[in-house]
Amino acid sequence: MDKVYDHKKYEDGIYKMWEESGAFTPIIDNREKTLRARGSTGRRPFSIILPLPNANDPMHMGHALFTIEDIMIRFHMMLQDPTLWLPGGDHAGIETQFVFEKHLAKIGKSRFDYDRETLFKMIWEFAEKNKDLNKNQMKRLGFAMDWTRYHYSLEPKIVAKVFETFNKLHDDGLVYRGKRLVNFCTKCGTAFSDLEVEYVEEKGVLYYLDYGIIKIATTRPETIFADVAVAVNPKDKRYKKLIGKKATIPLIDIEIPIISEKGVDKDFGTGALKITPAHDAFDWEVGQKNNLEVISIFDTRGNLIKHERVPEDVQGLKILPAREKTIELLKKSGLLLKQEEITHNVGTCYRCNRVIEPMLLPQWFVSTKPLAKKAIEAVKKGDTKIFPKKRFEKLYFDWMENIHDWNISRQIVWGPRIPVWYCLDCNSNVVINFINVKGEKIFGDYESLSQNYRFSEIEKGLQSLSAPEDVSYQLTSGACTKCKGKNILQETDTFDTWFLSGQWPLTTLGVNVNDLKKSTPDFKYFYPTSVMDTLWDILFFWVGRMMMFGLYLTGKVPFEVVHIHARVVDKFGKKMSKSKGNVVNPIEMVDKYGADALRMALVIGVAPASDIAISEDKIRAMRNFSNKLWNVARFINISMNEAGIKKFTDLTPYDTLLNDLSVDDKSILTKLEKLIAFTTSGISSYKFGLVSERLYQFVWHEFADVYIESAKDRLRSGDKNVLTILLHVLIKVLQLLHPFMPFVTECIWQELKDKRKYPDEMLLQSSWPGEK
């Protein structure tokens, strides 16, 4: 054994050994139930589905935290449970398309320069390049994942199941097409769910405008042309008399009613609120309640459209220039009364940070209320336990109870297209964007396009289509079920990424959506999975949706426990971000200090779900620990060699020593017994921080500093029995530490090959201390 443990020399080889041995692939033991019935120790399966990382992302500290899952997995492998850790990669729709578009921008192109099929292929190739990188980096961390069961979210089998789910939801009346106000990013060109909108405090200007008999205040003067009413609070004495009378939109002199609405804040602005249902969420609701007309004046690129209500000077302008132009016109005509600065919350795109526009678009929605109801009940009943319970159960319930219908349409190409088909002959008002054979971008409804273009040309160059709310559709491709025509196009909206990943535990294990009994053996054996370990910030995005889908499709929860871990922050407690320059790259740290050091640094002394402060200092300290362990083993190995002990049978058998132990022996063995019990129960109850700290203390300050030091004298005096104890403790320590520091422990184990009881066994497959 070398003087110092050199992780670089061993890690790759050890991982290869594990992987090639098949130890990561569980053997399904269907005898479990019968064995148990006979009173035998039939083992329960233990399974974790990896929270699928964006396959296009290189590894960051968040991924390194999969260490927590690896600890549980290796622990259960050593308990000899059939253990499955199923890895995967996510196509990450919007994220990946956004990154790809940045690449396009560098070569002076945009997504609008390509038809969707070409664009999709380009992104596919782009994403494909990085997929292996991500996988290989996870191997560097030592994760005991079953790579034979790896799944990618866009692989045909997965997508097919997702389509089946969509159809089932549709059959059950839980998916519908609706024209509603959605969160739209004009830069990304897609709608988002409510969860994806980030509200940012910004300074803005509040403009006071003259609406004839009443005055209003607004931050969005460019939307006045779409006003359909002015609302006042019924309790507002100033305006009581005006309810039912008419206000006048400035510049265009259109009269609109003054209505009563108790949601209006008397104290904000003038206390009168202009109502613009097509461009504001609150106004939309007021409009619906009062049956008001909905006038939309922006298109999806954020331009003001040609509309009889919009002054010509403003038409065609983007929103911000339109605002300036409107102000200018208002000033000229003396209708701008005053302006003041205010600070308000603005909804922004979580991806590109631009302002989100509420827009009226026909989209696909999932009715979530009935799904959420079951998901709430399941947690209340304890079918799924959330850990730490106190804090996160409340969060979960709050969100589930206030859930809104879920917009699953995304106007991007990078994802599976929603499996709905429109017959253009039956719906000639479908609006289409496409690139013709000459490479020109063409836009218009099918009725007019069909005068000049063949269907095949449109289909080939298709970019996107926009079907009206009341379009007729079918859930199958092929000929139109009504007119038998073949001019049919599939919906160009793609699924929200979370619609796919929300079914991940089901689809990857091989559920059969239409007939559960026909699901794969994997599904029958491993579902529901044991633990879902994740960061709290995707509790809603992902965990909540997996719960809903799992219960809806199978009647069973997708996992028994949700274990919430914390965010990795820098040593000043700040979130890591590229812009702050405080990102610690996990792979760099693995190169420098070894995977074990990084893993240990991520878990030692960390309380459940509290932030994890990581620093190079801490990782270095853990590297020192792995070296300490190495040298403990090295000392024992050298001592055995010096005593002429070459194999296990050369040692005095442990059992025969038990009646003749010294005080030191008894002390260390008692501590070891306690440590075994503490580690076993600690890992089972997610106390990884406490357990790892205890292990560290034991190895360094009890075993090495005290027992080994005292053993030196005994060795010098020729006492060989002490070697038996030394080896015994070391073996147990290696086993206890293996889930935390798999490489160095396995490496030592292999070094001691000849001196162990079972020379051919891998540490990973050895039986957990205390187990038979």
Place this chain on the structure above:
RNA sequence: GGAUCUAUAGCUCAGUUGGUCAGAGCGUUCGGUUUACAUCCGAAAGGUCGUAGGUUCGAACCCUACUAGAUCCACCA
């Protein structure tokens, strides 16, 4: 507007159901190199556990208020 979390040694944090719990790592200071490890060993300094009350025989741990910081949800123009 609603809700949650955090506040313990210079720094980052542990402290499991209230009774050897006042701790660890890093850092600092002092002393150590013949054979497991200088990625080491020995020793030391350093905290009235945010503040003020309360419950209790006893509180870092429970309750109340306050202060400071962080976060989530909802979004009112």
